[in-house]
Amino acid sequence: MTRQVQVVTGFTGFGEGAVEFYDGLLADNSKAYWTDHRAVYERDVLAPMQALLATLEPEFGSGKIFRPYRDVRFSKDKSPYKTACGASVGPFYVQVSAEGLLAAAGGYQWAPDQLTRYRTAVDDERRGTDLAARLDRIAMTDVHGAPLTVAGDRLATRPRGVAPDHPRLDLLRFRSLYVHRGWTPDDTLHEPEAAQRVTAAWRAARPLTDWLDDHVGPADTR
Numbered sequence: 626m627t628r629q630v631q632v633v634t635g636f637t638g639f640g641e642g643a644v645e646f647y648d649g650l651l652a653d654n655s656k657a658y659w660t661d662h663r664a665v666y667e668r669d670v671l672a673p674m675q676a677l678l679a680t681l682e683p684e685f686g687s688g689k690i691f692r693p694y695r696d697v698r699f700s701k702d703k704s705p706y707k708t709a710c711g712a713s714v715g716p717f718y719v720q721v722s723a724e725g726l727l728a729a730a731g732g733y734q735w736a737p738d739q740l741t742r743y744r745t746a747v748d749d750e751r752r753g754t755d756l757a758a759r760l761d762r763i764a765m766t767d768v769h770g771a772p773l774t775v776a777g778d779r780l781a782t783r784p785r786g787v788a789p790d791h792p793r794l795d796l797l798r799f800r801s802l803y804v805h806r807g808w809t810p811d812d813t814l815h816e817p818e819a820a821q822r823v824t825a826a827w828r829a830a831r832p833l834t835d836w837l838d839d840h841v842g843p844a845d846t847r
Contacts, residue, residue: 636676638815639721640669647708647723654704666693670710670721677719678712680820685827688714716834717827718803725810728823730830731777731803732837736844744784744797746840753793756840759832760796763804766829769822773804773829802837804830 642665649658659666671690678688690712697703709722718729735743747753764772778800783789787797796802806826813819 635817636673636680636820637817638813638819639673639726640665641815642669643673643721643814644723644725644810646670647721650706651708651723654706654708656705659706666710674710674712674719674721677820677823678714681714681824681827684824685714685717688712688717714827716837717830719823721814723810725808726814726819726822727805727807728826729803729805730827730834732801732841733803735801735841738845739841739843740800743799743802743837743841747793747796748787748791752840753796756833756836757793757796759836760804763829763832768806768825768829769808771806773806773826775802775804777802802833804833 646662646665646669649662674690678690682688690710691707693707693710695702695705695707697705709720709727711718711720713719716730716732718727718733720727732739732743747756760775764775766772780798780800782798783791783794784797787794791797806822808814808822813822
């Protein structure tokens with residue numbers, strides 16, 4: 626029989642059991658734990674995440690919630706369940722876990738053609754300088770108590786063919802590039818104001834996502 630999850634029509638915060646649910650899943654990542662606590666997941670995690678996306682949709686567009694099940698086919702870690710509930714809206718990302726709330730935005734896993742376009746744009750004086758200035762501006766924007774942090778997968782050395790004195794060498798090392806802001810569990814996580822945190826983070830990240838839209842774009846699937 627298919628379970629019917631009740632969708633909350635207005636976001637009121639994540640449920641009181643959300644953090645405890647993931648604390649327990651970290652300790653016991655098993656089907657037995659999941660089955661015993663599935664109602665908590667659906668009530669305190671899944672339904673609020675659906676409501677949060679509905680709240681954000683008028684400004685950012687429709688989103689999707691990632692499945693809670695891990696793909697373990699090619700992993701040494703056979704733990705069956707993800708220890709966070711994540712959702713994406715285009716280049717924007719949000720998740721709730723035992724560590725609290727996280728909002729992020731940018732490019733996470735670039736295909737080779739995307740990485741080539743990124744490095745070409747960064748190498749260009751006008752476009753590369755523009756990206757550096759945007760990231761500086763993001764780093765100075767307060768998002769409910771702290772700025773967004775720039776992150777991504779980076780080469781330990783410089784890309785092949787790049788001069789060691791390139792003025793944007795640090796940016797050229799990135800193989801993915803995003804910004805993020807996290808909040809440890811607190812009362813706001815369980816209140817409607819949690820949506821304001823995500824909204825503020827995503828708005829602050831727009832200079833980066835706009836630049837990536839213009840100069841990197843989607844992967845070539847041909």
